Amino acid sequence: MAFSNPISNLFGKSPILPLQDHMSLVVRCATQLEPFFEAAIADNWPQATNIFNQIVEYENKADELKKDFRLNMPNSLFMPVPRGDLLSILAQQDEIANTTKDVCGIVLGREMDIPTALQTDFMGFVQSAIETCQKALTAINELDELLETGFTGQEVKFVKKLIRELDAQEQKVDKKELKLRHRLFKLEADMPPVDVMFLYSTIDNIGAIADTAERVGNSLELLLAK
Numbered sequence: 360m361a362f363s364n365p366i367s368n369l370f371g372k373s374p375i376l377p378l379q380d381h382m383s384l385v386v387r388c389a390t391q392l393e394p395f396f397e398a399a400i401a402d403n404w405p406q407a408t409n410i411f412n413q414i415v416e417y418e419n420k421a422d423e424l425k426k427d428f429r430l431n432m433p434n435s436l437f438m439p440v441p442r443g444d445l446l447s448i449l450a451q452q453d454e455i456a457n458t459t460k461d462v463c464g465i466v467l468g469r470e471m472d473i474p475t476a477l478q479t480d481f482m483g484f485v486q487s488a489i490e491t492c493q494k495a496l497t498a499i500n501e502l503d504e505l506l507e508t509g510f511t512g513q514e515v516k517f518v519k520k521l522i523r524e525l526d527a528q529e530q531k532v533d534k535k536e537l538k539l540r541h542r543l544f545k546l547e548a549d550m551p552p553v554d555v556m557f558l559y560s561t562i563d564n565i566g567a568i569a570d571t572a573e574r575v576g577n578s579l580e581l582l583l584a585k
Contacts, residue, residue: 374432375503378445378452381424382499382575385456388417389492389568392485395463400478404470411463418456425453440506440582448499448578454571455492462564471557474546477539484535484562488569491532494525495572498579505583515583522576529573536566 391414398407428449432442465471473481498521501514508514539562547555 374428374445375440375506377424377428378449379500379502381421381428381449382452382496384417384421384424385452386492386496388414388421388456389459390489391417392459392463392489392565392568393482395466396473396482396485399466399471400473400482402470404467407463407467411460411467414460414463418460421453421456425449440502444578444582448575451571451575451578452499455568455575458564458568458571462561462568465557466561469557471561472554473558474543474550476546477542480535480539480542481562484532484539485565487528487532487535488565488572491525491528491569492572494521494528495575497521498525498576502579502582510583518579518583522580525573525576529569532566532569536562 391410395407395410395414398404398410429446432445498518501518501521504514505518540559543555543558543562550558
């Protein structure tokens, strides 16, 4: 998306839409975690490979949007929102897609086994992390409305409510992660140590995806406070 000059941004295209488009692609990437791990649990590695390729495609498209955003966003006092704040949110969104790709790449490369005793809790954990990302997208999609209302009125209250819901969802992910790690601890004596190490890492990284989605909401909340 191109910007002709700083003044035109007061009356023309907003820099917010590309940020929202980027987050939409990022969340499409993260939502592939569920079918990917369903395929992995079923030992359907050709299907897992196809899903991973889709994740890579989404992540690559998100990278292109990120680069365009950085190159074309004006460095100007006329920006309705501080440039650095938008770049910070962009970096956090980008981290979600990158971590998703990295997690799935490692699982696929190792054809990682998830013990039967963990599978139900594991998939619940994955679904909860995805929901956190979706709630972050819902919040980011209100940013243009916030600009239109000048960060005042009922819209601010609505966005604050969305951010509270996002925080609550991330806390659910933390609880599911704690439960999953505890169950893995009970099983690890009967598993190859390297498999245990990689499974803990996978759990950590899925939790990190939810943590990063929450940080997107926190960054939006900081904008409300300015």
